[in-house]
Amino acid sequence: MNFGSSSSGARGATRRVEYGRTYVVRPKGRHQATIVWLHGLGDNGSSWSQLLDSLPLPNIKWICPTAPTRAVTAFGGFPCTAWFNVEDTSLDGRDDIEGLDGSAAHIANLLSAEPPDVKLGIGGFSMGASVALYSASCYAQGKFWGGNPYPIYLSTIVSLSGWLPCSRTLRSRMETSQGAIRRAANLPLLHCHGRGDEVVLYRHGERSAEILRSSGFSNLTFKPFNGLGHYTIPEEMDDVCKWLRARLGLDRSR
Numbered sequence: 001m002n003f004g005s006s007s008s009g010a011r012g013a014t015r016r017v018e019y020g021r022t023y024v025v026r027p028k029g030r031h032q033a034t035i036v037w038l039h040g041l042g043d044n045g046s047s048w049s050q051l052l053d054s055l056p057l058p059n060i061k062w063i064c065p066t067a068p069t070r071a072v073t074a075f076g077g078f079p080c081t082a083w084f085n086v087e088d089t090s091l092d093g094r095d096d097i098e099g100l101d102g103s104a105a106h107i108a109n110l111l112s113a114e115p116p117d118v119k120l121g122i123g124g125f126s127m128g129a130s131v132a133l134y135s136a137s138c139y140a141q142g143k144f145w146g147g148n149p150y151p152i153y154l155s156t157i158v159s160l161s162g163w164l165p166c167s168r169t170l171r172s173r174m175e176t177s178q179g180a181i182r183r184a185a186n187l188p189l190l191h192c193h194g195r196g197d198e199v200v201l202y203r204h205g206e207r208s209a210e211i212l213r214s215s216g217f218s219n220l221t222f223k224p225f226n227g228l229g230h231y232t233i234p235e236e237m238d239d240v241c242k243w244l245r246a247r248l249g250l251d252r253s254r
Contacts, residue, residue, distance in 0.1 A: 159192065
């Protein structure tokens with residue numbers, strides 16, 4: 001199932017972007033959780049929806065949106081689907097706060113329509129994982145980095161082969177609020193990265209985990225995978241399934 005394209009962004013943003021098709025994988029059992037899953041740079045929601053539909057997680061509804069098409073500096077300005085503009089896939093590039101806030105607001109809007117008794121989460125791969133981690137920082141602070149209130153309660157974050165945006169200033173921002181530290185400590189976060197990743201280097205994933213922990217995200221699980229490049233494998237997805245079942249308290253039977 002898919003919805004038509006839509007546009008969204010953080011309030012006060014100067015640009016309006018058009019999001020692509022959103023694919024939904026309905027739960028095959030009792031609906032206990034909804035997770036928005038975000039694709040990587042240049043991809044779309046369809047490819048991940050097919051993989052997620054095959055996972056033995058019948059109690060999760062998956063929402064797989066498609067990022068807007070925008071000029072990407074890392075590609076010399078070439079347009080492709082991207083959640084935000086990026087110079088390079090590391091912790092050292094400039095942060096596109098407007099693009100990050102716009103995508104984080106779009107995701108929160110998708111989740112805000114879910115039933116009140118359903119647990120909410122965000123996950124993703126590569127650039128999508130980065131937006132998931134960025135959303136975690138917004139949730140903990142109670143606001144987007146642009147200042148507008150963050151509107152939903154998150155129960156889980158999953159990051160595969162991603163890096164942490166705004167890593168240079170996260171700790172100082174978190175330290176100004178005891179509420180932010182409390183929310184961060186209570187948010188289960190799974191952060192996986194392949195040691196052989198040639199696109200988002202392993203050291204950037206590892207350093208992202210270190211910064212998150214030092215910023216108050218003490219309920220973080222960092223899982224390295226020997227030999228894994230910039231892709232996923234059944235072993236990694238098996239670990240994701242086990243982790244989600246345990247953290248979200250999902251039923252084990254259909």
